[in-house]
Amino acid sequence: xxxxxxxxxxxxxxxxxxxxxxxxxxxxxxxxxxxxxxxxxxxxxxxxxxxxxxxxxxxxxxxxxxxxxxxxxxxxxxxxxxxxxxxxxxxxxxxxxxxxxxxxxxxxxxxxxxxxxxxxxxxxxxxxxxxxxxxxxxxxxxxxxxxxxxxxxxxxxxxxxxxxxxxxxxxxxxxxxxxxxxxxxxxxxxxxxxxxxxxxxxxxxxxxxxxxxxxxxxxxxxxxxxxxxxxxxxxxxx
Amino acid sequence: xxxxxxxxxxxxxxxxxxxxxxxxxxxxxxxxxxxxxxxxxxxxxxxxxxxxxxxxxxxxxxxxxxxxxxxxxxxxxxxxxxxxxxxxxxxxxxxxxxxxxxxxxxxxxxxxxxxxxxxxxxxxxxxxxxxxxxxxxxxxxxxxxxxxxxxxxxxxxxxxxxxxxxxxxxxxxxxxxxxxxxxxxxxxxxxxxxxxxxxxxxxxxxxxxxxxxxxxxxxxxxxxxxxxxxxxxxxxxxxxxxxxxxxxxxxxxxxxxxxxxxxxxxxxxxxxxxxxxxxxxxxxxxxxxxxxxxxxxxxxxxxxxxxxxxxxxxxxxxxxxxxxxxxxxxxxxxxxxxxxxxxxxxxxxxxxxxxxxxxxxxxxxxxxxxxxxxxxxxxxxxxxxxxxxxxxxxxxxxx
Numbered sequence: 001x002x003x004x005x006x007x008x009x010x011x012x013x014x015x016x017x018x019x020x021x022x023x024x025x026x027x028x029x030x031x032x033x034x035x036x037x038x039x040x041x042x043x044x045x046x047x048x049x050x051x052x053x054x055x056x057x058x059x060x061x062x063x064x065x066x067x068x069x070x071x072x073x074x075x076x077x078x079x080x081x082x083x084x085x086x087x088x089x090x091x092x093x094x095x096x097x098x099x100x101x102x103x104x105x106x107x108x109x110x111x112x113x114x115x116x117x118x119x120x121x122x123x124x125x126x127x128x129x130x131x132x133x134x135x136x137x138x139x140x141x142x143x144x145x146x147x148x149x150x151x152x153x154x155x156x157x158x159x160x161x162x163x164x165x166x167x168x169x170x171x172x173x174x175x176x177x178x179x180x181x182x183x184x185x186x187x188x189x190x191x192x193x194x195x196x197x198x199x200x201x202x203x204x205x206x207x208x209x210x211x212x213x214x215x216x217x218x219x220x221x222x223x224x225x226x227x228x229x230x231x232x233x234x235x236x237x238x
Numbered sequence: 239x240x241x242x243x244x245x246x247x248x249x250x251x252x253x254x255x256x257x258x259x260x261x262x263x264x265x266x267x268x269x270x271x272x273x274x275x276x277x278x279x280x281x282x283x284x285x286x287x288x289x290x291x292x293x294x295x296x297x298x299x300x301x302x303x304x305x306x307x308x309x310x311x312x313x314x315x316x317x318x319x320x321x322x323x324x325x326x327x328x329x330x331x332x333x334x335x336x337x338x339x340x341x342x343x344x345x346x347x348x349x350x351x352x353x354x355x356x357x358x359x360x361x362x363x364x365x366x367x368x369x370x371x372x373x374x375x376x377x378x379x380x381x382x383x384x385x386x387x388x389x390x391x392x393x394x395x396x397x398x399x400x401x402x403x404x405x406x407x408x409x410x411x412x413x414x415x416x417x418x419x420x421x422x423x424x425x426x427x428x429x430x431x432x433x434x435x436x437x438x439x440x441x442x443x444x445x446x447x448x449x450x451x452x453x454x455x456x457x458x459x460x461x462x463x464x465x466x467x468x469x470x471x472x473x474x475x476x477x478x479x480x481x482x483x484x485x486x487x488x489x490x491x492x493x494x495x496x497x498x499x500x501x502x503x504x505x506x507x508x509x510x511x512x513x514x515x516x517x518x519x520x521x522x523x524x525x526x527x528x529x530x531x532x533x534x535x536x537x538x539x540x541x542x543x544x545x546x547x548x549x550x551x552x553x554x555x556x557x558x559x560x561x562x563x564x565x566x567x568x569x570x571x572x573x574x575x576x577x578x579x580x581x582x583x584x585x586x587x588x589x590x591x592x593x594x595x596x597x598x599x600x601x602x603x604x605x606x607x608x609x610x611x612x613x614x615x616x617x618x619x620x621x622x623x624x625x626x627x628x629x630x631x632x633x634x635x636x637x
Contacts, residue, residue, distance in 0.1 A: 058635070067550060067630040080241055088554050092243040095552020102634070106547040110263040122256070123552035125247030167551075 014076075015175045015206050016041040016064055021073030023059050023229075033059040034070070035229040041175065041208060045237070046201040048217030049210045051226035057210045058179065060226065064208065065098055065177050066090045078174040095123040099168030099176040103183035105160045107152040113139060113163045114148040120167035131170075138166040142196060158189030165196060169205065178209045182216060194219070246552045248560070256557075257564025259544075260537055261572075271533040272573035274526030275613065279577025279606045280584065281519035286602035287585030289512040295594040296505050303378050303436050305498040306338075306470040308477060310484050311463040313491045323461045323492070327484040331464060334483060336472035341376040341465040342448075343440075344368040346457045348421030350397070350444045352407050356419070362406040366420060367443045368451035368459060376465045377437055384412030384429030391428055392447020395420075395454050398429040400441040420444060421455045436497040437465075526573060527613035534566050534621035538628075545625055546633030559626035566618020567611060574610025578603050 017040040025031040033056045041047055051057050062068040063075060066082055075082045078097040082090060099120070107116045117135035118128070126134075139148055142162040152160060161181060168176045178197065182190035194216055201207050209220065217223045218235075225232040248256070261268040310331065312323045324330075328342045346366040349358070373379075374386045386398055397420060399409060409416055409427055417424045425446065434440050451457035464484065468476040477496070481489040538545070545558055553561075582598055589596040 062631045062634075065550065067634070080243065084241065085243075088245060089241060089243050091246045091549070091552050091554040091557075093552075094550060095246045096244065098550075100547075100550045102547070104543065106543055108259060108263065108544065110259075120551060122252060123246040123248055123548075123554075123557065125244070125249070127249070128251070 013042045014040050015043050015045075015078060016208070017074075017076045018060075018064070018070075019074040019076075021063060021070045021075060023056070023063060023068070024071045033229055034063070036073070037229070037231055039224065039231060039234075041206060043174075043206055044201070044204055045222060046198065046207045046220050047209070047222045047224060048220035049208060049224045049226055050212065050214050050217035051232075052212060054228075055226045056229040057212070057226055059229075061177055061179050061208075061210050064175075065100060066093055091123070096171065097174040099171065099173040101161070101164050101168045101176065101178035101181045103180035105157075105164045105184070107160055107163060109153045110151065112149050112151055113144060113155065113159075113166075116152055116163055117166045117170050120170040124171060134170050135166070138170040139163070141169065141200070142166045156189070157185050158192050161185060161189070161193050162196065165193070165200070169200065175206045175208065178207065180211055181209060182211065182213065190216075246554050246557065248553070248557050253560055253564055254568075256548075256561040257568050259561075260541070260565045261568060264537075267533060268569060268572075271526075271530050272569045272576065274529040275523065275570050275573025275610050276526070276576040276580060278519055278521075278523030278526045279574050279610050280580035281522055281577075282516055282609070283578050283581025283598065283602045283606045284584040285512055285515040285519060285581075287581060287596070287598040288588060289508065290597040290599050290602075291585060291589045291594040292508060292592070293505060294597050295592070296501060299435065300498055300501060303498065304467070304470070305496070306468050306473055307377070307436060307497055308466040308468060308473070308480065309437070309463055309495045309497060310466060310480055311493045311495070312461075312485075313493050323464065324485055324487075325460055327461055328464050330483050330486075331466055331480065334468075334476055334479060336469035336476050338467045338469060339372060339376055340467075341370045341373045342461045343370075343373070343463045343465070344448070344451070344457065344459050345462045346421070346446065346451050346455055348455050348457075350403070350407070350418050350420040350425075352418060354419040354424075362403075363442055364403045364406060365439075365443045366455070367440065367445050368448045368457055369445045370448070373445070373465070374431075376467055377434055377440070379434050379437075379440075380432040381429050382432045383410075384414070384427070386429050386431075387445065387447050393449040393453070394447075395423055395425045395450055396428045396446070397425040398431060398445045399427060400431055400443045400445070401433045402441040403444055404430040406442075418444065420446070423454050425450075425454075523609060523613055527570075527617045530566055530569050530573075530614060531617035531620065533569075534562060534618055535624070537565070538562060538621045538625045541625075542628060542633045545628050546630050546635075549630035549633065555626040558628075559622040562622040562625045563615065563618045566621070567614045570610045570614025570617070571607070573614075574607040577610065578606050581606070 018037050021034055021037045023034040063070050066077055077093060080093055114135050117138050118131040121131040139145055142165050144162050182193050197207055211217050222237050223235040328340050331337055332340045346368050348366045349361040350364050350366055371387050371389060371392055407418055412427055412430055416427045418427055448459050452459055477494055480494045481492040484492045548558060586596045
């Protein structure tokens with residue numbers, strides 16, 4: 001496994017690659033959020049992307065997650081060049097290949113942990129029974145097997161983020177993108193989530209974690225520093 | 239380039255599930271916005287139901303009373319006539335082919351009092367009428383107590399009281415010994431009548447036989463009105479010739495009327511009210527629709543994060559639009575079904591009070607729910623399109 005990670009150029013194992021990606025927002029004056037980013041993630045990697053606010057982290061996450069298109073450059077996710085994909089195709093790509101974890105958890109408040117996780121498969125076309133079965137397994141995987149029937153609002157912050165991680169995992173995506181996953185958590189819960197991400201990565205799940213917390217990012221096997229829309233440094237796999 | 243991506247999918251059952259998220263997480267708001275539609279639909283269903291129920295009751299009433307009764311009356315007033323029909327009028331009318339029966343009424347110039355001590359001015363508005371013994375069957379009336387005049391009793395000083403007259407004279411039950419002071423004579427009360435549905439004038443009358451009127455009240459027995467039952471198939475033909483038959487010399491002095499017309503006219507007036515209330519119901523429905531649109535627009539703004547999340551989970555624009563449109567439809571369907579139930583209940587209670595059968599036209603039920611859904615669809619369309627157009631990054635960023 002570790003050897004595979006060390007070889008980003010090994011064609012078929014590249015899950016995500018960005019080539020000369022720029023993003024410009026047509027405001028006045030125009031904002032150049034990304035100014036030519038080259039970046040690739042191979043299967044099984046755990047990458048921390050760190051940068052101060054305004055460095056283009058969120059824009060990078062949106063483009064990696066096919067929630068937005070670059071102004072220029074090439075983005076390939078799970079073998080699909082997104083320039084060739086329609087809006088509908090990008091939705092399909094997200095439903096099958098990309099998992100998201102957000103800072104604000106984004107759980108449906110009136111629903112149970114199980115239902116929230118099952119929603120991770122809602123748009124894949126699998127039936128309710130399958131969705132629930134897989135959701136139960138994903139919740140057990142994040143250590144919440146005892147909280148299946150709890151309503152989201154009744155869970156602690158750390159537990160909610162675990163539910164969100166389970167939702168990202170439930171569809172066995174090619175890559176999970178986490179946007180400041182510890183941003184709304186206290187230190188103890190934050191450590192717990194980082195530990196969970198490491199543990200799941202050890203099971204083979206590819207992760208890109210975006211954070212402004214250098215300490216968290218640098219504890220990961222690979223750290224990429226972002227500043228002013230450019231990659232400032234890439235530690236490579238340590 | 240063709241890609242091998244399997245498109246995002248949302249099953250029908252899941253459409254319903256996502257459409258109910260807003261209802262589930264914001265119950266009070268959903269209930270209030272459905273209430274607007276519910277009131278509109280309830281008003282419309284109730285109005286149509288009440289109108290239908292009362293109409294069916296009226297039809298039953300007309301059926302019972304018959305629409306083939308005609309009244310021939312001497313016109314009164316300046317230049318119209320003396321208020322009297324020719325004595326031979328009844329005989330002439332009964333010779334018209336399709337006429338089945340006739341019954342003559344003659345107003346007697348007398349008053350009736352409870353006792354002879356009552357001052358002459360306090361007549362209580364009760365008239366005295368000389369009538370034929372077949373009056374009751376001609377009018378499809380009934381006796382509430384005692385009996386009606388017959389060939390024997392109509393020769394003697396006996397009287398039968400209309401329902402209002404009996405009440406005003408303080409006679410509720412007929413004992414056979416009660417007497418009233420009628421035209422300076424004691425008349426024995428032998429019967430009290432039910433209300434006349436077609437001829438309410440007789441409710442305020444004391445009825446005596448023709449022979450008795452002539453004998454004891456010195457009455458000339460000139461008819462003032464003649465009730466005619468004719469073959470229902472020839473009602474118009476009979477009506478056309480009645481005036482001339484009743485009074486060949488002065489046909490213009492004769493008024494011919496069909497009492498069932500009054501009931502039908504009442505129904506027509508009710509129809510006008512029905513249209514008015516339907517209009518009010520439609521306005522309520524429209525306001526309810528605006529309410530739903532408003533709630534949905536707010537909902538889309540508030541739930542940007544959820545929209546962003548769903549797009550991230552793989553929802554297409556269409557899935558998002560369908561979710562919000564579905565929510566609007568669900569709200570309006572709940573309102574529509576609730577409205578039909580409420581309208582039905584209101585109709586049932588009111589019809590029960592009035593002693594009608596509860597009748598809800600199926601069209602009102604189907605139409606009510608369809609109208610609610612239509613309003614919901616229109617109200618939900620704009621918010622749904624707005625939700626779908628929201629870019630996923632914008633939706634997530636604003637959260």
